[in-house]
Amino acid sequence: MSSYRSLRRNHDFGVLWVAQTVSEVGSRASLFVFPLVAYALTGSTGLAAAAEATYLLGLAGALLPAGPLVDRVDPRRVMRSASAAGALLYASLVAALLAHALTAPHLLLVALLTGAASGLFGPAEAKAVRAVVPAEDLPTALSQNQARLHLATLLSAPAGGLMYAAARWVPFAADAVSFAFSWVLLGRLRTDLTAPAGRSRRSPRQDLAEGLRFVWSRPLFRTLAVWGPLSNLTINALFFAAILRLINGGFDAVHIGLVEATAGAAGIVGAVLAPWVLDRVPTGWLTVAVAWAFLPLVAPMAVWNHPAVVAAALGTGMLLNPAGNTGMSSYRLARTPPELVGRVQASTQFLAMAALPLSPVLAGTLLSLLGGPAAIAVLGGCSGLVALIPTLSRHVRTVPRPSAWAAAEPAAVPAAA
Known part of the structure; x- marks a missing residue:
């Protein structure tokens, strides 16, 4: 290490x-x-x-x-x-x-x-x-x-x-x-973090447009920008629905709180193991594995409405998540020109968060219309459809291990239209 x-x-x-x-x-x-x-x-x-x-x-x-x-x-x-x-x-x-x-x-x-x-x-x-x-x-x-x-x-x-x-x-x-x-x-x-001297003093709107144009001009970045918010929407809705079922099932706050604690503990373990995993699994295929990681956990959550089942499912799904996030985030940073890092990071974070407020709405609506097991199954099916986005993308699948890309030069900035 x-x-x-x-x-x-x-x-x-x-x-x-x-x-x-x-x-x-x-x-x-x-x-x-x-x-x-x-x-x-x-x-x-x-x-x-x-x-x-x-x-x-x-x-x-x-x-x-x-x-x-x-x-x-x-x-x-x-x-x-x-x-x-x-x-x-x-x-x-x-x-x-x-x-x-x-x-x-x-x-x-x-x-x-x-x-x-x-x-x-x-x-x-x-x-x-x-x-x-x-x-x-x-x-x-x-x-x-x-x-x-x-x-x-x-x-x-x-x-x-x-x-x-x-x-x-x-x-x-x-x-x-x-x-x-x-x-x-x-x-x-x-470290001196000041911006390079001599930058053209354009408007913030032009600067923001340049960052968004860079993200959209790179096929890999564009795929991640589409997959990220949809994945956040479906996975968060899935587990929000599972938590609402626990509340409706009469489980107390202590047991429900242990579900979130389990997720935090599993995430820490996954983060500690992330460098080891990244050294051994190509970053692209690791991203695909993370995209599908939660799907096998849908069946037990649909069948059994119990905090232990939800905690085990969430904890298991979270183990690979830090490695997947780390791999693609690192690659994106390494391939972004230093003068665009702030705008690219802000744009991707904004896009990833854009759909999050809809997760509780989606979960609550499906629960009220379909009931617990069916709502969990539908959200699991949606997460499978969303997982196809990185799976079918050659640009995602071909990202190698960090040892092959860490020293790569940043991508060129696209010319203004």
């Missing part, structure tokens, strides 16, 4: 990883608490759901403008600005709660703006990672970032629940501290 040893000696990657890990755990804990606080304030389940939806709206809304921004300015400034904004916004919730003056509009505004801060941070971090990590170490670096996400999933709900039980303001105070810590740590980055 020479890549692990290399990354341990990479000061700037360590700074990025620690800063965002602390902030990610805090943010997800606060995201878990947002609906609880909203419900306590208003007694409305609609506003409780709106708190989380507003955060996701801010996140998605900031992604596209974030791309041109981080390709124009030093991404370190963007990340530190986002961290400072998060610290101040969460501190405002703490102050309002301590003064017994928190209102629903204040809570929703903070949810929207902190989501936007996360949307700005993501592409900036991707550009920074691309700059500080050698191409041959990108798969291992991104697998460690995948582990960070699953670690946050594993820890955030229990941590958020415990802090909320202590006092409503405690989770937000912890998140304000985590963002302040991130701001301080990001100031220790040593």
Whole structure:
């Protein structure tokens, strides 16, 4: 595992990883608490759901403008600005709660703006990672970032629940501290991340169009841009339907919470194993395997409505997911010109997230119309149809192992139409 040893000696990657890990755990804990606080304030389940939806709206809304921004300015400034904004916004919730003056509009505004801060941070971090990590170490670096996400999933709900039980303001105070810590740590980055001098000063809209044109001009990137949102829609709807069945079946919150914890634990294991898997399986065929990984798990979930079955299915499906995400994400970064990384990353993240809000709607509609087993079966069939997209794509299947592409030159930027 020479890549692990290399990354341990990479000061700037360590700074990025620690800063965002602390902030990610805090943010997800606060995201878990947002609906609880909203419900306590208003007694409305609609506003409780709106708190989380507003955060996701801010996140998605900031992604596209974030791309041109981080390709124009030093991404370190963007990340530190986002961290400072998060610290101040969460501190405002703490102050309002301590003064017994928190209102629903204040809570929703903070949810929207902190989501936007996360949307700005993501592409900036991707550009920074691309700059500080050698191409041959990108798969291992991104697998460690995948582990960070699953670690946050594993820890955030229990941590958020415990802090909320202590006092409503405690989770937000912890998140304000985590963002302040991130701001301080990001100031220790040593690599010069400033944009190259002499760039033409076009409008942000032209810059964004250039990034989207680059994604659409590359057959592989175009295929992934179509497959990503459809896969996220069907797989998330499948497991949302399974969770709704558990709720309807009368299972308590503790047992249902263990399903998400199992997914987080399986994701961490998968992220640790990802570099080993990537060294042995061609990235294209690994992506195809990930696309089909959840389909064999549909039958047991349709037959048995039990937390242990859903947890086993979700955990099994998640084992290969970090390796698949890491492989294609690393290849995409390695094949993207440095001056386009922010825009390409923002565009692909936005497209991947675009259909996510429809997942609960699709799951709930199918459950009400068809019932549990049939809804699970239909969503499984949809996931199989979506899996055909990368399977039938020669551009996906022929992506080799990282050893064959890590040193490749980035793709050329397409000329403007």
